[in-house]
Amino acid sequence: MSASHRRPVPLAKAYRLLNHGPTVLVSAAHDGQRNIMAAAWAMPLDFEPPKVAVVLDKATWTRQLLEASGTFVLNVPCVAQADITQSVGTRSGLELQQQRGIDKFQAYGLQTFSADSIDAPMLEGCVAWLECRVLPEPHNHQQYDLFLAEVIAAQADERVFSEGHWHFEGHDQMRTLHHVAGGNFLAIGAAVVGHALAE
Amino acid sequence: MSASHRRPVPLAKAYRLLNHGPTVLVSAAHDGQRNIMAAAWAMPLDFEPPKVAVVLDKATWTRQLLEASGTFVLNVPCVAQADITQSVGTRSGLELQQQRGIDKFQAYGLQTFSADSIDAPMLEGCVAWLECRVLPEPHNHQQYDLFLAEVIAAQADERVFSEGHWHFEGHDQMRTLHHVAGGNFLAIGAAVVGHALAE
Numbered sequence: 221m222s223a224s225h226r227r228p229v230p231l232a233k234a235y236r237l238l239n240h241g242p243t244v245l246v247s248a249a250h251d252g253q254r255n256i257m258a259a260a261w262a263m264p265l266d267f268e269p270p271k272v273a274v275v276l277d278k279a280t281w282t283r284q285l286l287e288a289s290g291t292f293v294l295n296v297p298c299v300a301q302a303d304i305t306q307s308v309g310t311r312s313g314l315e316l317q318q319q320r321g322i323d324k325f326q327a328y329g330l331q332t333f334s335a336d337s338i339d340a341p342m343l344e345g346c347v348a349w350l351e352c353r354v355l356p357e358p359h360n361h362q363q364y365d366l367f368l369a370e371v372i373a374a375q376a377d378e379r380v381f382s383e384g385h386w387h388f389e390g391h392d393q394m395r396t397l398h399h400v401a402g403g404n405f406l407a408i409g410a411a412v413v414g415h416a417l418a419e
Numbered sequence: 420m421s422a423s424h425r426r427p428v429p430l431a432k433a434y435r436l437l438n439h440g441p442t443v444l445v446s447a448a449h450d451g452q453r454n455i456m457a458a459a460w461a462m463p464l465d466f467e468p469p470k471v472a473v474v475l476d477k478a479t480w481t482r483q484l485l486e487a488s489g490t491f492v493l494n495v496p497c498v499a500q501a502d503i504t505q506s507v508g509t510r511s512g513l514e515l516q517q518q519r520g521i522d523k524f525q526a527y528g529l530q531t532f533s534a535d536s537i538d539a540p541m542l543e544g545c546v547a548w549l550e551c552r553v554l555p556e557p558h559n560h561q562q563y564d565l566f567l568a569e570v571i572a573a574q575a576d577e578r579v580f581s582e583g584h585w586h587f588e589g590h591d592q593m594r595t596l597h598h599v600a601g602g603n604f605l606a607i608g609a610a611v612v613g614h615a616l617a618e
Contacts, residue, residue: 239459240597240605241440260438263462265474265563273472273565275464299611306613316618327618360559364464364567366472386599398439398597398607400585406439408597409608412498414505416602419515419526 225377229348233384234374235264237296237348238272240386240408242396245295245308245346246274248285249339256324256343257282258309260399262294270371272352277365281314286354287361291338292369296348299407300393304328306403336373347394348376424576428547432583433573434463436495436547437471439585439607441595444494444507444545445473447484448538455523455542456481457508459598461493469570471551476564480513485553490537491568495547498606499592503527505602535572546593547575
C-alpha cells in the first residue's frame with residue numbers, strides 16, 4: 221500500500237497539486253453513504269488560504285452527498301488507475317446502490333483511508349489528495365454547477381511530489397491523468413523549463 | 420506560419436481544447452491597447468453552449484482590458500512557446516508600456532492574427548484558440564477573481580487536434596504546456612485509454 225509514501229503538503233503549496241490540470245476523482249460521504257466520481261473540470265482558485273473550483277452535474281449522487289455534508293475530497297488519480305477513473309466516471313453510484321445494494325468502492329474493490337478532518341473517503345493509490353470545505357455560493361451551484369471550496373488539508377505521494385514539485389521520472393504508472401473525452405486520457409509528460417526572453 | 424493549419428472547431432467540441440488542463444495565454448484588447456498574460460487556472464464550465472472559467476488577478480492589465488471590452492481569447496500555447504509563456508506570464512504589460520512605450524507583442528516579437536468576432540489578438544504558434552465573451556457575474560469577479568465566459572468561436576491546429584481529439588505523436592514541440600510553478604512546466608504526454616472495470 222501507499223500509506224508509507226503519503227506526506228502532508230503545506231497548504232501554501234496545495235495549489236501545485238492541481239496547477240497542471242489533472243483530472244480528479246471527487247469523493248464525498250454523508251450519513252453512512254459515500255460515493256466517488258471523476259471530474260475533469262477542476263482547478264485552483266487561490267493560493268493561501270488555498271481554494272479550488274470544481275464543476276459537478278446536478279444529476280450526480282456525489283454532488284448530493286457533498287451538498288449535504290459541505291465537504292469533499294479531490295483525489296488525483298494516476299495512469300495505473302485509468303480503468304478505475306473511467307469506471308467511477310461513467311457508472312452511476314445511485315443506480316448501483318439501487319440495483320445491487322453496493323457502492324462503487326465495493327463494486328470495484330477500491331481501498332480507502334480516512335481524511336484528517338472530514339468524512340469523505342480518500343482513495344488508495346492516488347498520487348495526491350485535497351480535503352475541501354464547500355463555500356456557500358448557491359448561485360454558482362444552481363446556475364453553473366460550479367462549486368468553490370477551501371482546501372483544509374492536502375497530502376501527496378512523496379515518490380512523485382515533494383518540496384512543492386512533481387517529479388514523475390521513473391514512475392510512469394504514477395503520472396497524472398488528463399481526460400480528453402470518452403475514456404481517452406493523456407498522461408502528463410516531460411518537464412519543460414520556460415526562461416524569460418530578452419526584450 | 421501556421422495559418423494554413425488552423426481549422427475551426429465545432430462549438431460542441433470546444434471544451435476538449437481545455438479538458439486536459441493546459442496552461443493558457445489570455446489576450447484582450449480595448450480602445451487600441453492590447454495585452455496577453457499566462458493563466459494556469461482555466462477550465463471548461465459547460466459543453467454547449469460552451470463556457471469556460473478563468474482566474475485573473477486584479478492587478479493585471481489584461482483583466483482591465485477584458486473588463487472594458489467584455490471579451491478575450493484563450494490561446495493554448497505549446498512546448499515551442501515555453502519561453503514566451505513564461506515571459507508574458509511574469510512581465511507586467513502595464514509597466515512595459517509605461518517604461519518603454521511598447522506592448523508585450525512588440526517587446527517579444529509576437530505575431531498575431533485577428534479573431535473572427537472580437538478584438539482580442541490571437542497569438543500565432545499556439546495550438547488552439549477560444550474566443551470568449553464574459554458573463555456578467557460581478558460577485559465572482561470581485562470576490563474570487565473568477566471570470567466565467569461563453570465560448571463563441573474556437574480554432575485548433577489540425578496537425579495536433581482534429582475530429583475532436585488531440586494527437587501529439589510526432590509533434591513534440593506542439594505538445595501543450597502545464598505549469599507547476601516558477602517557470603517549471605510539464606508537457607502533455609502519451610495517450611492512455613481507460614476501460615470499464617467488471618463489477
